[in-house]
Amino acid sequence: MEEILAMKGITKVYPNGIVANKDVDFSVRKGEIHAIMGENGAGKSTLMKILFGMEQPEEGEIYYKGEKVILHSPNTAINYGIGMVHQHFMLVPSLTVAENMVLGVEPKKSSVLFDFEKAVQMTEEVSQKYNLAIDPKAIVEDLAVGKKQKLEILKALLRGAEVLILDEPTAVLTPQETKELFEELINLKNQGFTIIFISHKLKEIKQITDRLTILRNGRSMGIHETKAISEQEISRLMVGRDVVLKVDKQPATPGDVVIETKGLSYHDATGKPVVNQMSFRVRKGEIMGIAGVEGNGQGELVELITGLKKPSVGDIFIGGVPVKDLTVKEIRNLKTSHIPEDRMVYGVAAEGTIGENLISDRFDHPKYNGKLLQKVKSLISRSEELIKDYKVKCDGHTQQVNMLSGGNIQKVVVAREFSSDPKLIVADQPTRGIDVGSTEFIRRKLVELRDEGTAVLLVSADLNEVLELSDSLMVMYGGEIAAYFEDASQVDEMELGMYMLGLKTMEQHEMGGATGE
Amino acid sequence: MNKRVLFETIRTLVAIGVALLLALIIIFSVSDEPGYALERFLLGPVTNLRNFGNVLEMAIPLIFTGLAISVMFMAKQFNLGAEGGFFFGAVGATALVLTFNLPPVILPVAAIIVGALAGGLGSALPAVLKARMGASELVSSLMMNFILFWLGLFIINNYFRDAMAGAMASHRFPDAAKLTRILPGTRLHFGIFIALAMVVVVYLFLYRSRWGYALRMVGLNIRFAEYSGINTKSVILYSQIIGGMIAGMGGTVELLGMYPRFTWFQLPGYGWDGVIVAIMARNNPLLVPVFAFFLAYLRIGADIMARVTDVPSEVVAIIQGVMIMLVTAERLLAGWRHRMVVKEKMKAAEAAEVEGGGVQHG
Numbered sequence: 001m002e003e004i005l006a007m008k009g010i011t012k013v014y015p016n017g018i019v020a021n022k023d024v025d026f027s028v029r030k031g032e033i034h035a036i037m038g039e040n041g042a043g044k045s046t047l048m049k050i051l052f053g054m055e056q057p058e059e060g061e062i063y064y065k066g067e068k069v070i071l072h073s074p075n076t077a078i079n080y081g082i083g084m085v086h087q088h089f090m091l092v093p094s095l096t097v098a099e100n101m102v103l104g105v106e107p108k109k110s111s112v113l114f115d116f117e118k119a120v121q122m123t124e125e126v127s128q129k130y131n132l133a134i135d136p137k138a139i140v141e142d143l144a145v146g147k148k149q150k151l152e153i154l155k156a157l158l159r160g161a162e163v164l165i166l167d168e169p170t171a172v173l174t175p176q177e178t179k180e181l182f183e184e185l186i187n188l189k190n191q192g193f194t195i196i197f198i199s200h201k202l203k204e205i206k207q208i209t210d211r212l213t214i215l216r217n218g219r220s221m222g223i224h225e226t227k228a229i230s231e232q233e234i235s236r237l238m239v240g241r242d243v244v245l246k247v248d249k250q251p252a253t254p255g256d257v258v259i260e261t262k263g264l265s266y267h268d269a270t271g272k273p274v275v276n277q278m279s280f281r282v283r284k285g286e287i288m289g290i291a292g293v294e295g296n297g298q299g300e301l302v303e304l305i306t307g308l309k310k311p312s313v314g315d316i317f318i319g320g321v322p323v324k325d326l327t328v329k330e331i332r333n334l335k336t337s338h339i340p341e342d343r344m345v346y347g348v349a350a351e352g353t354i355g356e357n358l359i360s361d362r363f364d365h366p367k368y369n370g371k372l373l374q375k376v377k378s379l380i381s382r383s384e385e386l387i388k389d390y391k392v393k394c395d396g397h398t399q400q401v402n403m404l405s406g407g408n409i410q411k412v413v414v415a416r417e418f419s420s421d422p423k424l425i426v427a428d429q430p431t432r433g434i435d436v437g438s439t440e441f442i443r444r445k446l447v448e449l450r451d452e453g454t455a456v457l458l459v460s461a462d463l464n465e466v467l468e469l470s471d472s473l474m475v476m477y478g479g480e481i482a483a484y485f486e487d488a489s490q491v492d493e494m495e496l497g498m499y500m501l502g503l504k505t506m507e508q509h510e511m512g513g514a515t516g517e
Numbered sequence: 518m519n520k521r522v523l524f525e526t527i528r529t530l531v532a533i534g535v536a537l538l539l540a541l542i543i544i545f546s547v548s549d550e551p552g553y554a555l556e557r558f559l560l561g562p563v564t565n566l567r568n569f570g571n572v573l574e575m576a577i578p579l580i581f582t583g584l585a586i587s588v589m590f591m592a593k594q595f596n597l598g599a600e601g602g603f604f605f606g607a608v609g610a611t612a613l614v615l616t617f618n619l620p621p622v623i624l625p626v627a628a629i630i631v632g633a634l635a636g637g638l639g640s641a642l643p644a645v646l647k648a649r650m651g652a653s654e655l656v657s658s659l660m661m662n663f664i665l666f667w668l669g670l671f672i673i674n675n676y677f678r679d680a681m682a683g684a685m686a687s688h689r690f691p692d693a694a695k696l697t698r699i700l701p702g703t704r705l706h707f708g709i710f711i712a713l714a715m716v717v718v719v720y721l722f723l724y725r726s727r728w729g730y731a732l733r734m735v736g737l738n739i740r741f742a743e744y745s746g747i748n749t750k751s752v753i754l755y756s757q758i759i760g761g762m763i764a765g766m767g768g769t770v771e772l773l774g775m776y777p778r779f780t781w782f783q784l785p786g787y788g789w790d791g792v793i794v795a796i797m798a799r800n801n802p803l804l805v806p807v808f809a810f811f812l813a814y815l816r817i818g819a820d821i822m823a824r825v826t827d828v829p830s831e832v833v834a835i836i837q838g839v840m841i842m843l844v845t846a847e848r849l850l851a852g853w854r855h856r857m858v859v860k861e862k863m864k865a866a867e868a869a870e871v872e873g874g875g876v877q878h879g
Contacts, residue, residue: 013855013858013859013862013863015851015854015855015858018862019862019863058859306744308743308744327746327748328743328744328745328746329746329747329748331746332745332746338744340744345738345740345741346740346741346744347741347744348738348741349734349737349738349741349742350737350738351737351738352733352734352737352738356730356733356734359730360734360741360742360745360747361745361746363727363730363731364727364731369727372726373721373725373726374725374726374727374730376725400521403858403861403862405862
């Protein structure tokens with residue numbers, strides 16, 4: 001089969017300094033379903049945004065049907081026949097399906113007025129042609145998510161797309177909707193369309209793709225025939241972590257309870273319980289891992305504990321103190337540290353200096369302050385100490401944080417959070433998207449702190465990490481505790497998967513002492 | 518860090534250069550004697566002491582409002598209330614000096630304190646509305662300017678008006694209230710020292726105090742500040758109140774330094790000029806006096822040019838506009854800056870790879 005599209009040596013650096021793609025080669029054959037796989041932050045979306053003209057690469061070339069093309073904007077991409085369905089739909093919710101369909105290419109009556117009837121007719125035509133049923137007169141905000149997605153696909157097809165890019169299309173779908181989508185995609189493929197499918201779900205990829213490209217840390221790990229590569233091989237290439245990364249650790253010697261939650265619940269803006277009736281305990285000198293597919297309430301649980309969100313129902317005790325009504329500062333003063341899920345959003349002020357970022361939790365401590373002014377010298381020497389102890393590779397404490405690599409930015413966060421003599425560390429995805437060296441360093445530090453008596457609550461989407469580091473283990477599904485294992489080393493991965501996907505849930509008595517009321 | 522400073526400096530110089538070039542084109546196209554007009558515009562302010570004194574006089578209020586806006590913008594609070602704060606501060610000071618009979622030195626000091634409080638009061642309302650209800654401080658502070666203006670006029674007209682004066686004006690200020698003139702042959706007054714002292718105070722506040730640190734972190738990334746335990750609501754409040762206070766001080770100093778009585782019956786405009794100064798100075802208090810001087814120089818130059826030639830002084834408004842647009846235009850020279858970032862990151866990435874032991878390419 002011929003290549004319809006090729007990208008060669010693509011490198012993309014964002015203005016904030018993040019290297020999203022580095023020297024990536026990518027190619028797609030006509031009429032195939034091609035997956036792009038990788039962890040969050042591996043550069044999948046960026047690569048596709050470049051292909052759709054939304055971002056301009058620093059280096060590299062794009063060839064479409066053998067010709068070199070420059071994609072200045074999505075419009076250029078659409079004119080070449082490249083369409084994209086974004087993860088977050090680009091629809092006007094208050095308009096009808098037909099109106100959304102023709103947005104930007106509106107049919108006109110006597111070349112001035114919008115011709116709604118024609119728009120409906122166009123929608124019906126394209127929907128019949130590709131066998132994607134949709135009601136043209138329905139209002140978009142009333143549609144189910146699966147239908148909205150269908151509308152996005154139809155929009156691209158109406159604009160003459162031959163290559164369709166789908167950004168994590170199944171992330172928002174129910175299993176039934178996913179099944180339907182896959183049938184439609186295979187149907188489109190049989191009609192000669194080329195589909196690029198971004199996902200990190202192994203099973204789906206195996207099910208419908210012909211070939212796959214794996215990205216890790218912004219770099220390509222090669223193009224593979226889906227049939228010829230095993231799931232283990234894919235996950236090894238995606239995560240790249242079964243290499244060594246064995247952390248030497250002694251058995252835990254847990255002490256008193258440090259954090260305890262009782263019937264903890266949090267309802268989102270729509271009233272849906274995102275965290276539901278969670279009761280658990282973590283003891284001194286113990287790492288409790290929380291495994292689970294992302295978006296099952298782990299993020300909210302972390303924010304509840306650290307005071308960024310307030311629980312709807314239930315209680316949290318840290319060192320015996322109820323913290324439900326305390327501010328972030330007061331909770332931090334109870335010796336709680338927090339490694340946030342997204343370091344660029346919460347973990348750092350990217351435009352601040354390394355020094356400024358290292359002191360954000362203690363800038364007002366009496367130790368560093370005179371009556372009016374800060375003791376600049378002791379703040380600087382503390383920062384320099386931390387940079388050295390945590391091996392942050394930089395030009396000095398006055399360098400801007402966003403000039404560092406991801407791993408070093410994370411080390412800045414970790415240095416700050418680990419150096420405040422914490423009794424409890426809440427670590428949310430502590431090693432996501434960073435290089436192996438930094439990952440190993442951070443994991444070892446976590447174990448060291450555990451050995452010194454810190455309680456650690458570890459949330460990670462990386463199963464290897466959870467299994468490697470945890471002493472005890474909890475699985476979250478749908479905002480609830482689906483399973484609890486007193487001894488994480490005895491857990492079978494397959495069984496863990498069943499709990500993570502909600503196929504199995506432990507009964508209260510199975511979970512034993514640590515989670516009950 | 519240094520590269521960034523260099524970049525910003527070059528960007529500012531480019532903006533100024535382009536704006537002056539534009540001024541040149543305008544002058545050459547409207548004037549019959551462009552050479553003379555240009556010479557007056559650029560060199561007029563330094564041809565005699567009186568003109569140069571005018572530049573320094575004008576820089577004083579600009580320093581105050583520039584600092585006021587810098588403090589608020591540094592916290593990413595887009596409060597444009599320096600105009601109202603400046604005016605209302607002067608009203609407060611007028612009320613004080615005409616009510617209390619205090620000895621010299623003490624009277625102006627008390628006036629400045631009251632002026633600062635009056636200015637702070639003006640910006641407190643938008644600040645509270647923002648912190649409590651999330652109301653946009655941009656809108657409420659703009660509206661507040663008018664409230665303060667009319668409230669101020671009401672106070673002056675009803676309580677402090679000199680019925681004997683020909684125009685609407687307050688009673689004359691007692692001599693004890695006035696700021697001393699410091700340079701014979703000019704109107705340059707002691708206020709310049711107060712302004713420069715404020716530059717240092719604001720710098721120390723922003724870069725050396727814990728409150729300034731919290732303020733800057735809220736400005737850089739408010740979610741990071743919240744996560745770190747910084748009380749962001751109180752920063753939203755005090756950044757704007759302090760900004761209003763500095764503006765109020767400025768109004769007082771300008772009034773007591775330059776005027777024998779309160780005669781402002783329209784907003785003096787220094788609040789808006791403060792926005793220009795703060796933007797050019799990138800909110801850096803140490804650069805505020807530089808750009809306040811620069812703007813004052815342009816204004817006085819344009820005035821002199823308009824007086825002796827056929828070019829109207831409005832030229833300077835065009836120059837200002839162009840400069841602000843270019844300085845705030847993020848995309849100006851963005852390509853160059855981006856290449857700089859790319860180079861630096863690639864170096865960092867390569868270094869990390871060497872350290873990672875080559876496991877990256879599986």
